[in-house]
Amino acid sequence: MLEDLFKVVKSRMDDKAPAEKGKKVSIPSDLLFKCPRCKNVMFMDDFIGSAKVCSECGYHSRLSARERLDMTIDKGSFVEYDRDMTSLNPIGFPDYEEKIASLQQKTGLLEAVVTGECTIRRHPCVIVVMDSRFMMASMGSVVGEKITRAFENATEKGLPIVVFAASGGARMQEGIVSLMQMAKTSAAAKRHSDAGYLYITVLTDPTTGGVEASFASLGDIILAEPKVLVGFAGRRVIEDTIKQRLPDEFQSAEFQLEHGFADMIVERSKMRRTLSKLLKLHEKDGGLA
Amino acid sequence: MSELSVWERIEIVHHKGRPTVRDYIPMIFEEFYEMHGDRLFGDDGAITGGIARLGGIPVTFIGQVKGRDIEENKKTNFSMPHPEGYRKALRLAKQAEKFHRPVICFIDTPGAFCGVQAEERGQGEAIARNLFEFSTLKTPIISVVLGEGGSGGALALGVCDELAMLENATYSVISPRGFASILWKDASREKEAAEIMHITADDLQRLGVCEQIIPEPSGGAHNNPQQMAENLSEYLGDAVQRLLKKDIANLLDSRYNKFRKIGMFSEPQAGK
Numbered sequence: 029m030l031e032d033l034f035k036v037v038k039s040r041m042d043d044k045a046p047a048e049k050g051k052k053v054s055i056p057s058d059l060l061f062k063c064p065r066c067k068n069v070m071f072m073d074d075f076i077g078s079a080k081v082c083s084e085c086g087y088h089s090r091l092s093a094r095e096r097l098d099m100t101i102d103k104g105s106f107v108e109y110d111r112d113m114t115s116l117n118p119i120g121f122p123d124y125e126e127k128i129a130s131l132q133q134k135t136g137l138l139e140a141v142v143t144g145e146c147t148i149r150r151h152p153c154v155i156v157v158m159d160s161r162f163m164m165a166s167m168g169s170v171v172g173e174k175i176t177r178a179f180e181n182a183t184e185k186g187l188p189i190v191v192f193a194a195s196g197g198a199r200m201q202e203g204i205v206s207l208m209q210m211a212k213t214s215a216a217a218k219r220h221s222d223a224g225y226l227y228i229t230v231l232t233d234p235t236t237g238g239v240e241a242s243f244a245s246l247g248d249i250i251l252a253e254p255k256v257l258v259g260f261a262g263r264r265v266i267e268d269t270i271k272q273r274l275p276d277e278f279q280s281a282e283f284q285l286e287h288g289f290a291d292m293i294v295e296r297s298k299m300r301r302t303l304s305k306l307l308k309l310h311e312k313d314g315g316l317a
Numbered sequence: 318m319s320e321l322s323v324w325e326r327i328e329i330v331h332h333k334g335r336p337t338v339r340d341y342i343p344m345i346f347e348e349f350y351e352m353h354g355d356r357l358f359g360d361d362g363a364i365t366g367g368i369a370r371l372g373g374i375p376v377t378f379i380g381q382v383k384g385r386d387i388e389e390n391k392k393t394n395f396s397m398p399h400p401e402g403y404r405k406a407l408r409l410a411k412q413a414e415k416f417h418r419p420v421i422c423f424i425d426t427p428g429a430f431c432g433v434q435a436e437e438r439g440q441g442e443a444i445a446r447n448l449f450e451f452s453t454l455k456t457p458i459i460s461v462v463l464g465e466g467g468s469g470g471a472l473a474l475g476v477c478d479e480l481a482m483l484e485n486a487t488y489s490v491i492s493p494r495g496f497a498s499i500l501w502k503d504a505s506r507e508k509e510a511a512e513i514m515h516i517t518a519d520d521l522q523r524l525g526v527c528e529q530i531i532p533e534p535s536g537g538a539h540n541n542p543q544q545m546a547e548n549l550s551e552y553l554g555d556a557v558q559r560l561l562k563k564d565i566a567n568l569l570d571s572r573y574n575k576f577r578k579i580g581m582f583s584e585p586q587a588g589k
Contacts, residue, residue: 110584118524118581119515121500169580176577198469198490200500203515204526207490208579210469211476214448215573222453238490240441241429241469246449260441260469261431269431279436289439 063087065255065276079296081254088253088296090233092135093142093159096192100300101146101155108144110177115139115170119203127201131162140165140195143178145187149304151311154182156191160234164196167239171199172209175243179216188226188307193244197237210242217246226310228303231258231281231290245289249306251299252281252290323511326485327493330464334539336546338365338380338423338463344546345553346371349378354405358438361402362392363430366409368418372554374561377413379406379474380423383464397430400443403473407447414456419557422460422474427492429470444473451476452576453569457560459553461531462486462518478560478572481529481552482518483545485537488526489516525579529556 061075061082062068068084075082079099080089091099097106117124132138140162146155156178158165165171175191182189198206220227229247233256240260252258259279267274277283284290294302308315321329329335342349342365349369354360366379381398384390406422413420429440451458460477466488475488482488491499493511498504521527531552534541560568 112585114583116581116583119513121513169582173580173582200491200496202490202581204488204490204521204524205579205581207468207472208526208576210445210472211448211452212576212579214445215452215476215576218449218452219573221449238469241444242448243445245439245442245445259436260429260444261436265431266433266436270433274433278433287437287439289442 061089063089081296085255086295087255088233090160090194092161093137093157096157097142097146097155099296100192100303101148102150105147106144106155107146108142109181110143110174111138113139113170113174115168115202117201118169118205119201121201121203124201127163135159135161137162139170139174140167141171141174143174145181145185148190148300148307151304151307151315152187153307154178154185154187154189156189158192158194158232158239160194160196163199164234165194165239166196166199166206167209167213167242168199168202168206169209171195172206172212175213176209176216179213179220179243182225183216183220183223186223186225188228188310189220190228190230190303190307191243191247192230192232193235193239194232195235195237195239195244197239207238210238213243214246217243221246221248226307228306230294230299230303231284232256234258236260236262236279249292250290251292251294251302252284253299254281254293254295256281258284258290321485323487323517324508326517327487327511329485329533329537329539330487332537332539333385335383335464336538336542337383337385338425339382339385340542341423341463341546341549342369342378342380344543345369345550346376346378347373352409355401355408357404358401361394361399361405363394363396363398363426364402364406366405371421371550371557374557375416375418376557377409377418377420378423379409379420380463381426381471381474383425394430396426397428398426398470398473399430399432399435400438400440403429403443403447406474407450410447410451410454410458414454417456419457419459419561420454421553421557422458422477423463424460424466424471424474424488425463426467426470427465428467429473444469447473448476452572455565455569457557457563457568458572459556459560461549461553462488462527467492476572476576478568478575479528479556480521480526481531481556482521482527483531483538483549484518484533486518487516488518488521489514525575 066085231252346369458477
């Protein structure tokens with residue numbers, strides 16, 4: 029499922045532009061951004077200036093957890109939970125520790141999710157942000173445990189929770205233990221829900237597999253960024269089963285909205301404001317007290 | 318028996334004559350009534366369910382159906398459920414809660430179906446909803462892996478108070494073939510994957526996922542389905558009696574903690 033995502037993007041790039049094959053121009057990735065959806069090429073400065081949204085098709089590309097927090101929450105309001113938690117190797121998968129160590133080096137993160145408390149335009153909440161640069165934000169023990177604790181903290185403190193989901197699914201390298209994180213996080217979400225508190229999910233690129241099939245689909249309100257990939261099964265797996273190429277919009281945020289599995293598609297530039305308004309609506313006396 | 322390799326167990330589980338939930342139901346229950354449909358979209362042949370009597374006690378059963386031949390497999394989609402199958406399971410579980418009947422889930426699937434319609438109807442949401450709702454269902458839940466427990470599609474019937482596995486059954490995050498294909502880009506290394514994935518009943522008991530291992534007749538369940546059904550009956554009868562004695566608040570706390578404690582990570586001295 030994980031690797032699928034890369035392959036899909038790559039293979040779709042390839043077969044969309046057969047004429048270009050062979051004489052591929054290499055693009056210096058630090059200067060230009062090529063949209064994986066519409067192939068539009070932008071100057072990196074413009075791309076970053078537009079909050080990493082494609083100017084042509086509106087694809088909302090992936091952000092690091094740090095970038096996401098910076099554009100979403102009030103400056104200086106973040107108190108991180110469980111920052112130092114790191115992975116072990118539950119089934120002794122070869123080279124797992126090395127892979128984790130090299131990603132820690134590369135991303136400056138210890139694991140694929142950042143959790144904590146913050147305010148969004150002065151509205152307090154618990155926040156969870158997944159970072160796809162870290163093993164496609166797959167869910168193993170650490171991701172599962174940190175998200176579970178985030179829900180438990182929110183329940184204990186009577187706070188709403190906002191989850192920016194992004195993931196390739198369960199982390200295969202941790203075997204059955206990763207599968208069980210789906211049940212663990214969903215059960216914690218249920219307790220938070222039963223206590224009467226608000227849970228907002230934001231589906232970002234990509235939200236798939238075991239994460240889409242657990243907490244990410246359980247928000248009271250489900251928002252999605254435009255054009256992002258959201259689905260359960262890997263696209264290639266389905267294409268192999270039905271022996272047909274699937275349309276581009278299959279498993280997009282828009283597809284989920286159309287089929288009734290998302291409430292609203294919200295552009296990045298309006299996300300902070302939208303979240304704060306929704307949080308306020310759920311505060312005591314509708315936030316007007 | 319316990320000297321079998323993982324691969325030998327997988328072969329036993331895939332034996333043509335291995336009994337399915339349809340074989341066990343009439344042997345385990347004194348009476349049973351099959352119910353159909355999710356009341357939302359349709360009736361999924363990959364999941365059966367209904368009301369039955371086990372040792373005199375009314376129970377709800379839900380089970381993934383492996384076909385025994387091509388005809389049956391067409392109806393049951395090779396035991397790969399669509400969202401409506403999971404929603405039927407949830408409907409029956411809610412009904413069981415209402416009448417305080419224990420729920421017995423039989424897991425036997427390679428995984429949830431991967432297809433266009435399954436995505437359109439929210440495969441991920443259907444699985445997630447079951448994890449969410451089963452976690453606080455106010456009645457005992459027992460899940461038994463009969464053969465193959467594949468991924469989220471199995472877990473959707475696996476949020477329970479007690480998970481049992483038949484001796485040769487496997488339960489995994491992905492098939493060994495998928496594991497080898499994704500992590501090593503080489504599906505042909507599936508045997509090697511099977512050995513390192515920790516997917517047998519013994520492995521899962523050690524990892525705190527499985528509580529009970531139900532012995533199979535020598536050589537596997539297919540060698541003596543009657544004996545296998547008796548072993549299953551004996552376990553289920555005992556588990557139902559035992560779990561019915563627990564008060565609901567306790568039962569739900571233990572169910573929460575059963576999953577809560579699964580995971581391995583390190584944390585340098587507490588202090589947030």
